[in-house]
Amino acid sequence: MRDDLTAALLTWYDGHARDLPWRVPPGSGRRPDPYRVWLSEIMLQQTTVAAVRAYFLRFTEIWPTVTDLAAAEDTEVMGAWAGLGYYARARNLLKCARVVASEHGGRFPDTEAGLLTLPGIGPYTAAAIAAIAFDRPAVVVDGNVERVMARLRRIETPLPAAKAPIRAAMAELTPDRRPGDYAQAVMDLGATICTPKSPGCMLCPWRDACAARLAGVAETLPVKAPKKAKPTRRGLLYLARRGDTWLLEQRPDEGLLGGMLAFPTSDWSEAPTPAPPALADWYELGEVRHTFTHFHLILTVLAADRPGPPSRGAFAPLDPSTLPTVFRKAHALMTKRHGTGD
Template sequence: MRDDRTEALGRWYARHARDLPWRVPPGDGERPDPYRTWLSEVMLQQTTVAAVKDYFARFTTTWPDVRALAAADDADVMAAWAGLGYYARARNLLKCARTVVADHDGVFPRTEAALLALPGIGPYTAAAIAAIAFQERAVVVDGNVERVMTRLGAIETPLPAAKPEIRALADRLTPEDRPGDHAQAVMDLGATVCTPKSPACVICPLRDHCAGRKAGIAESLPRKAPKAPKPERRGYVYLARNGTDYLVETRPPKGLLGGMLAFPTSEWSETPLPAAPFDARWRDAGEVRHTFTHFHLTLKVLTTAKRGNPDRGEWARLDPEALPTLFAKAHRAAFPSK
């Protein structure tokens, strides 16, 4: 027997589901494409829907299925991903596509367990693909779901310790039939109604069932344990421009921004040493600051117009704004538009 909360949410979703390019509308009858579901879920990790839409459109136009993506050149995929951030996702995207083609004849496995065995697919993504693309009952929990569940159940345990309680409640509400629509309904509710600040409780389909609203604490949930301050790192970035050519290098395949085209840099540490790619009179163009998941980074920007013989990298004609955000920032610092 379906839970009353699940029924109310399903009715709301049938009327208010977001129109997203990777989604099949509720009641449409069309089966979602596992490739598009997987691609969108990977892109949406720690990234907003608004930021993902254009990238999703470009990827699916250039590589319309998993076989096309698996056959793509690494550099082309990394370049297409530039600006979306969290670049390990792009590397894992290629690994996963190639594994699906090599080990599964180009067909995504249908079960949560089998999906979890693919490169770059964690518990959330495996559950989401299984539920949405294959209608396997799987408990899908992302940030939006966490917020809805903590408020619905008045779960006051701080995150991340609250995760088992949140998952247990989400599990109780997940139906056997149409689990994909249910998962997307909870995510849509969190994104549009049960928002982090000023939740619109008056129009929420679960308002009469929400223990957090009844207790007057909904807006304060979920609770979060205090975060440790992020460490600070520093470094140097070198912008050599000669006419329309720039000196660039491909970063090592592992590590931050791995495999991405970038301007040469020094190490990133508390006490970095200069590491110019060639001898020149490097001009100080200020600093840029960027925050990664685990640390803040400040780079001193140095520039020259000399076309030297570099120890590393190569001269190339490119659009600096197509580089990862950190290096696009450095370019704007070195060569501000007039």
């Protein structure tokens, strides 16, 4: 039964694998580049394939190898990452690239244990790289895999308690031969057929073995615990411009948007304390809103036409595309209100 299921899925994958820029097509005879596998896995954390594709292509065009990335300037990499979110990933990306370049001769370790010693690589990412890049029989479980396994085995325990039996189900079916293709096949099955809503069960290579489909409960699985309501934080954002330059500062390395170039702000809390970065007649432009993983943020945007010398940050030319999304929204608000360009 195990071998039959694995064989059926791999046959399906050979004909239906997604065309992704970081992937080596099945049957091509080529081995995946560990650098491209690692880069894609870091980018895909908490982010969709559609959002990652353009960033991946840009990164690999500018920095085609891990040693190229390791030699890059922090600000250049953080700017290229802007808009992709979860900025700690970008900081760890650089740390990891530099460790691989300096301590491993530019070659990634080829085992889960070795990969886990690198900055920014946790259990899932280590398993994914080991399986996909090095064809190790590692157990790879992402959101798509959770959904497929919960349905195949009809695991009705709510997440996150269901993670253990889901992992056990994936481990049971992971083959010694082509484990990397198998991991990607389960991911593709979840992304294209075993979707959260309206799964295409009649197209699925595992339809006859799927316990949830046979019971008529496929769309209800996996069961998820109710989400907690996200709190709302507020803050003040300060926009000041002199000619073609804007008042900018680099955010602290630790914390949200760490290390990113940004407009000055106050603290983000229920009752933020004003923190103007310069003496000026600040006036209100409006609000920008953004949602992070654990809270909603509302920033009141204040602008000044003739600010005094700044007490923090410095005036510099600005490429808005290098700003985190919430700050790009503020820049767009000012552009719309006043017709000012970049």
